[in-house]
Ligand SMILES: CC(C)[C@H](C(=O)O)[C@@H](O)C(=O)O
């Protein structure tokens with residue numbers, strides 16, 4: 001298979017981890033005789049520094065004409081603590097999601113048997129947990145109108161959803177549930193929000209076409225608690241943009257490290273693959289960042305194009321690395337490997 | 351001291367737990383020679399059933415003229431699953447908060463040494479955790495304009511905040527930090543939301559007047575993760591309405607049971623005290639609901655009126671009950687006591 005992959009390393013640890021994924025994907029191409037073509041472009045704070053724009057036109061253009069995007073991370077503390085900054089790295093990612101129509105963010109979360117003891121949660125509570133979160137990614141309060149009054153004394157963010165926006169991601173989530181344990185939990189705040197009530201109504205309606213899937217509802221506050229009390233109850237979680245952001249980062253504690261969690265963002269035409277962790281600026285250049293989340297995102301990329309055998313090989317290599325403790329310090333404190341060494345190892349196992 | 355206390359038992363387990371708190375407060379009044387006068391009124395689904403209104407005028411009137419409100423819980427599944435219901439129990443609570451101007455919801459969270467093993471979190475991660483969450487309670491997306499288009503195809507919720515709304519709750523939180531470990535963490539999503547940027551800017555500004563307090567910022571997704579990874583890092587958390595709802599329910603896992611978590615909602619003129627758990631309809635009338643959250647809320651009520659010795663006695667009685675395992679099944683699975691028995695025990699220790 002021939003694939004054009006846009007590589008957007010971004011900020012902080014983005015470049016160093018993405019480099020490992022590219023290495024692994026190249027090894028996959030070699031072994032399975034595919035032709036993967038990689039082209040890099042700038043995004044985030046890095047792009048602001050050079051072009052004054054977190055998503056330069058050339059970058060967007062490249063993503064549009066590529067088959068897939070491999071994304072690193074973005075974010076820089078110098079913008080976080082400057083509430084008056086007009087241009088922010090995050091705008092690059094948000095615009096990219098919107099422009100490419102990546103309406104569904106898919107985040108698998110599972111407990112690795114070898115790592116259950118590393119979680120802050122008790123092993124018996126998480127052992128066997130295996131869920132996937134479908135987060136709506138191009139709507140809601142992220143993209144609604146924002147405003148600040150002229151005197152700077154009030155601000156607002158609008159959260160909107162349409163039936164259509166809910167339906168398309170809901171169908172993906174129901175289908176995922178059908179191929180898994182046939183349980184779907186909608187997380188919302190229907191006792192307070194009008195948009196949540198639209199979600200609940202629409203998802204209920206769609207659910208009729210998926211009779212084999214058991215549909216449940218949880219208020220987001222309760223869900224945030226249940227995620228810790230009993231994560232094994234979840235199979236597929238479906239939720240809106242902001243709740244998905246919170247719940248999925250929270251869920252990362254189940255895996256033992258946020259450095260292990262991959263994600264795929266898909267739309268009608270495009271697909272982007274990124275770790276759920278951020279740019280982790282404190283770690284930049286130190287060789288301590290875990291490349292696994294990015295590499296597992298690359299495995300999702302392979303899956304996306306039907307290269308399931310290839311994806312399985314990548315996942316297997318990650319399992320081997322965990323088995324043999326060839327891990328960065330977030331997982332292997334005492335005798336750890338660098339980001340690059342872990343990448344080398346994974347590449348070598350392909 | 352003479353106190354008029356409005357008692358709003360509400361729905362589900364609300365009445366049975368509130369009854370225990372009233373019992374305990376009466377014992378306190380007896381022992382310390384206070385005059386507490388209790389008057390009951392309807393709220394929530396119960397009030398809808400009788401008056402078609404989740405907050406009847408008479409209830410609001412009673413709350414206004416009382417010194418404090420002791421609130422049970424509201425919510426009924428028959429409304430949750432009917433997205434088209436026009437009247438909902440929650441509206442009663444939300445309107446009450448708004449009408450009484452209860453802008454700050456204060457939720458202490460701590461790990462009871464005796465119960466650390468009951469948490470889904472590892473004991474070493476939570477032992478010693480002790481924080482208090484200041485949640486803004488009358489603004490944000492809860493109270494902004496809501497709408498559904500005529501064809502029912504789109505819905506929206508507006509999140510707004512003014513500098514004033516942020517300032518008043520922030521001052522309370524900073525003061526709390528001064529009397530505790532001098533650390534305040536603002537939880538927001540300033541990399542995406544305009545309102546969060548206003549929060550960050552305003553809180554930074556206010557922080558200058560509290561030089562002895564160390565001010566930190568966390569994005570809400572990261573905060574949801576940190577709450578589990580390392581809850582001991584928190585002293586006072588300040589956040590907006592929706593994030594506070596999610597984060598504080600999540601934080602309940604630290605205490606070992608949501609049935610232990612109390613809260614106070616305060617404003618310029620009024621104060622309301624309620625457990626953070628909901629109406630727990632499945633447990634109604636079974637005698638298994640934990641009355642402690644409500645009773646500790648009553649202790650916050652005593653504190654609020656400067657009755658610190660009295661509040662300490664109530665808290666001590668709870669500690670004794672936990673020490674001797676006189677607890678409902680959420681805490682004592684094997685040989686548990688009923689809601690009423692726990693209430694009787696606590697009353698007897700006063
Ligand atoms: C960087 C930020 C804008 C982003 C989000 O909130 O969506 C991130 O937290 C994520 O989850 O991908």
Ligand SMILES: CC(C)[C@H](C(=O)O)[C@@H](O)C(=O)O
Nearest residue numbers: 191192221424425440443595
């Ligand atoms: C019942 C509901 C409206 C309420 C809220 O979301 O504020 C509850 O969850 C709470 O936290 O007090």
